[in-house]
Amino acid sequence: MEYRGARSGVSPTTFDLQECELTCSDTVLFKQILISAEVVHTLALTSSFESTTLTTLSFDLRTSRPLGDFTQIPSWIPNPSQAALAQANGEGAAKVVWYEHGRIRAAYISAAGALGSTKDMVAGKAKLFKEIVNTQARRRGLILGANQYGGVHVVDVNQGKAIDEFENSVRAASIGPRGLC
Amino acid sequence: MFTLTWTAVVLLSGPSGTTVRLFSLEKGGVKWEKPLHSTAGAHLTTPVHLGTDVDFTDDGSSVVILSDGRRITKLAMTDGKLEWSIEAPGAG
Numbered sequence: 001m002e003y004r005g006a007r008s009g010v011s012p013t014t015f016d017l018q019e020c021e022l023t024c025s026d027t028v029l030f031k032q033i034l035i036s037a038e039v040v041h042t043l044a045l046t047s048s049f050e051s052t053t054l055t056t057l058s059f060d061l062r063t064s065r066p067l068g069d070f071t072q073i074p075s076w077i078p079n080p081s082q083a084a085l086a087q088a089n090g091e092g093a094a095k096v097v098w099y100e101h102g103r104i105r106a107a108y109i110s111a112a113g114a115l116g117s118t119k120d121m122v123a124g125k126a127k128l129f130k131e132i133v134n135t136q137a138r139r140r141g142l143i144l145g146a147n148q149y150g151g152v153h154v155v156d157v158n159q160g161k162a163i164d165e166f167e168n169s170v171r172a173a174s175i176g177p178r179g180l181c
Numbered sequence: 182m183f184t185l186t187w188t189a190v191v192l193l194s195g196p197s198g199t200t201v202r203l204f205s206l207e208k209g210g211v212k213w214e215k216p217l218h219s220t221a222g223a224h225l226t227t228p229v230h231l232g233t234d235v236d237f238t239d240d241g242s243s244v245v246i247l248s249d250g251r252r253i254t255k256l257a258m259t260d261g262k263l264e265w266s267i268e269a270p271g272a273g
Contacts, residue, residue: 028269029224029250035236040245042253044269057269061238061245064255064265080231139236 028055028070034085034139035061037092039111043085044070045077052077054096056085058113067113074118075107076100082131086138089158097121097143097157099132104145106157121145121155122162129153184235189258191235191244196223198233198248203261213261217248224249 032043040059045052054073059066075098077083082099092111097104108116122128122145133144133152145153145162154164184191189212190204202214224232232250237243243264246254255264 029232030247030253030269031231031250032234033236033245033247033253035238035245037239040236040253042247059253059267061255064253064267 029080031080031083032085034087034094036087036094037111038062039067039092039094039113040064041085041094041109041113043083043096045080045083046072052080054083054098054107056096056109056113056115058109058111067111071109071113071115073107073115075105079131081134084132084134084138084143086143086157087141089141095141095157097132097138099129099145102129104129104132104143104155106160119160121157121160122153186237186241188241191246193217193233193235193246193248195220196225197250198246199223201244201246201248201254201256201261203244203258215256215261215263217246217254218252222249224251 027047028044030042030044034041038061040061042057044055044057046055054075054077056071056073057066058068073096077098084097086095086097088095088108094109096107096109104121105118106121107118110116128147129145130148131146133146135144137143141156141158143155143157145155151165151167153162156163189206192202192204194200199218199220200214200216203212204210205212234247236245242258244256244258248254251269252266254266256262257264
C-alpha cells in the first residue's frame, strides 16, 4: 500500500487536519466503521474474479494516521451483508464477524490494527446458522445469528457463545438503555 | 440512512451518502449540514446502503462517517466542522 498526502510535500507523519489519500492495488469497498477507544477500524470487501474476502484497515481517531497496512482476513463472503465489525474486549480492539458455510466466524483485530486469532463462534455447532443479522448491537459486541428453523441466537463475540435465543422478530432486535430488547 | 444518538439524529442522504445532516432529537431542526463528496462522482452500490456507515466517539464530541465506500470523514458534533477526511481510491 502506498500512502501519500493530497498536497505535495506532505509528510505522512504531519498530515493532521489535511486531506490525504490512501492507494491500494485491489478493488476495495469499505463497508463499515467502528470506533474503539482511540482507533477507527474499517471493514472492507475485497473483490477478485472468483470471490469476495474481508480486509481491515485501522486509523488513529485523532490524526487519521493509518495504523499499519491493509490486513487480509482468510474468509469467503457469499453476501456483503454477512460480515460485520463488532466491539471487542480490550482497549481499542475490534472483532470482524462473518458467516461462512453455515458457521459464524470471528477474527480479532488489535488496537494496532493487527490480525489476531480467528475462530468459530458457538463452537461445536457447525452449520447451525443460516445468516447473521447486522444490528447496532454489534457496537456492544453482540451479533444475531439466525438458524434455518427461524430461531435467532444472540451471540457475544467476546465470549464466543450464544447468550440468548428467541424465535422470529429478528429484524426488531435492538439495544436500548436496559440492554437487548 | 439514519443513526441515532441520545441527543441527535445523523442522516446520510444522496447517492452513496453525499450529504450529512444532523438533526436535534429534542427540537427536530437541522443543526448543521455538510457535503461529503460530489454527487457526480458517487459510486453506486447494491444494496444502496453498502459503503455508508456512521459511528460516534465515546465522549460524543465527534462523528465519523463512511461514505461512497471509500471516504472516511470526522466531523465535530457541535457545528459539523471538518476534523479530517481520508479516501481510498482503490474502492469501487
